[in-house]
Amino acid sequence: MKIKDSIQTATRGLNHAKLRSLLTMLGIVIGIASVILLMSIGSSAQSLILDQVKGIGSNLIFVVPGATKGSRFSSPASTQGIIIKTLVEGDVDALRREAVAAKVTAEVRGQAKAVYENNDATVTYEGITAEFFPMRNFSTVKGFSFTNNDVASFNHVAVLGQAIAETLFGDIDPVGKLFRLRDVQFRVIGVLEKKGLGPFGIDQDALVLIPITVARKQLLGIDYYNAITVQASDAYNIEFAKSRISDVLRQSHRITNPDKDDFTIRTQEDALSLLGNITSILKIFLTAIASISLIVGGIGIMNIMFVSVVERTREIGLRKAVGATNSDILQQFLWEAVILTFIGGLVGIFIGSLFTVLTYFAVTRFAGIDWVFSLPISAVLLAVAVSTVIGVVFGIYPAYRASRLNPTEALRYE
Template sequence: MFWESVLIAFEGLKANKLRALLTMLGIIIGVGAVIAMVSIGLGVQQKVQSSIASLGSNLLIVMPGANSPSGGVRLAAGSNITLTRKDAEAIGEISGVNYVAPAVSQSFQIIYGNQNWVASVSGTTAEYLSIRNFSVASGTFFSDSDDNARSRVAVLGQTVVTNLFGDVSPLGQTIRIGQAPFRVIGVLESKGQSANGQDQDDIVLVPLSTAQDRLMGITHVNNISIQAASAEVIDKVQSDVTTLLRTRHRLAANVEDDFSVRNLTALMATVQETTGTLTMFLGAIAAISLVVGGIGIMNIMLVSVTERTREIGIRKALGATFSNILLQFLIEAIVISVTGGLVGILAGVASARVISLVAGLNTVVSSLAIFAAFSVTIMIGVFFGIYPARKAALLDPIDALRYE
């Protein structure tokens, strides 16, 4: 009886193709919208997470200036020079710290031949590669001996290489940073954009001492990057760094920090929560059209019951029971819903691909979202099909046979 009811349902769809298509349209749009919206949300989440992860794992960044109530950094007079290389060396002695890399940065005009490019020049130490997940594509990175000797050597990001050298190999070439000549000893592998849209390849790295003495004429550092041994000890390391720097800067108990320690692991958790909420919100908005599609199914099934009143009367007269009639119309509603759901899945996946190609957005098609959307279509078919099916099953056979 079950498969017979399924065949009857498909025969009904064939007999009223346009009506069936319009009925399924709400389900198709609903399922497609849910899959597409969730894919966009997951794509945004993945992009932001990968951008943060590209900065480094188990990463703490110490910045000059006190934390403001709004969560940013408030710089008091002179507080932007509170961090020194000695602070970084002291942090390196803390238990649970793998690497420490103090850094200074400033924009300079980079010149090679008749080409010039403005890029961020960062002075740092050899540990910077390990902490920030950079790797050298060609050549070498500068060493501690280069830093101690204040050598004029530079490692270039891919954006700088492209704009200054084109197809020419930069290794061994001499560039000018400001007015100072530097020899190119290496090229970094591409990392792409960061979470805030900044080009991470538009960078020139030089030894810290060279940058401080020969380029910027400063003794302080702009930030200190710290890699903790694991995610389990990062909170303790953050606390120890805060205590150490307060002691080194001779800050009284009632004086606020003249520095801030940013925990990128905590930032990642916050971003995951925020983007997860965004994804759920997008999916919930799209799911409203599924409910609208369900109402359409109920409407068309009520029309079908009215049209087939005599057929129901004949079936009952021939011995069809309440459950037989109920099952027949319920299956018809489910068939419409499931068919629309399958087409909607294809439409949703295709929409996600088109959005990715046309709009340039990163989309991630989730099998969980597909399964959830399809499960909801089945439940909608059952929920909105119950009332019309029960109404058909409760028809009196005598009244049904008399119906014109």
């Protein structure tokens, strides 16, 4: 029997039982659609998260106080609420003299109540130097950011994130207005552009940025830093810059044994690879969930195929009587399963893509997240391949059973 005839016979068989064919296909449609949708969501979420890390700036190297035990993905002690005072002014000066460092900024952080007239809010403020703004791609939509003159002169000026500006000032233009932070008066000189949720879940629109000198001496009364950020010069490899920075810090901290480091250095690449790992696991997890529905769909096909073989016992007997060989019958039923799953796969891809587009609009419009539309071609190819393979895998046993039927018994079957 020619393949064309096998396919035509199978198509006719499916056509003669339209409702059954459609219902069988439904399981595969749902399975493939969910694979497409979930793979797309996973890959959108991955690029969203990775883009945020990339969006912090470029070539950034973060130095935090305290050693890190374990692998490069362990968190340093200083991020776990333990106060470590090892990063000091001398470190920043030493780093500024290094050729690998294009820009250096130090940071201190604190929380306080901000008050403007009748409005107040508890805010996280960051004391920074002027380099912070270009390094982290922070720019103002109103007013200006402060300069290192403001830092050196202990000027009480502040740049606000959009959300906190709105909380404190409402509809009033905050630039030029005075507000109090821990009972110290600050003048708003700029409002940041909308940044959204930053990496690690920090709401960048709720930040209050003030000169580091003011924050350290007048708000916190400390002489250490919470972090130092270095932007490596483009001329140097980032790993080389990282090791240079380690050397500088060891020298200024008089450390000879690298195992006794009292600081931790991380690059953006470290964060990207960590988050890349996490989001890949998320993607695999989502795909695995969707695959369960595919398997259920496949078992549905097998069930219906068995019913179909029993129901069509006489047809099989007849076909054998008029000259069909076992392999003809096997092919006919196998083609039926494969055609069902293939068409189901195509419909599933269409429906899955439709839902992916709907998700894109829902997320960007209603949740206000900068969702990246992503429909990976790999997901589409995988879906087609998987659905066809499911047709073969779950169709072959019923088809085999059909082909082995004894024609004399099949013709007698009631």
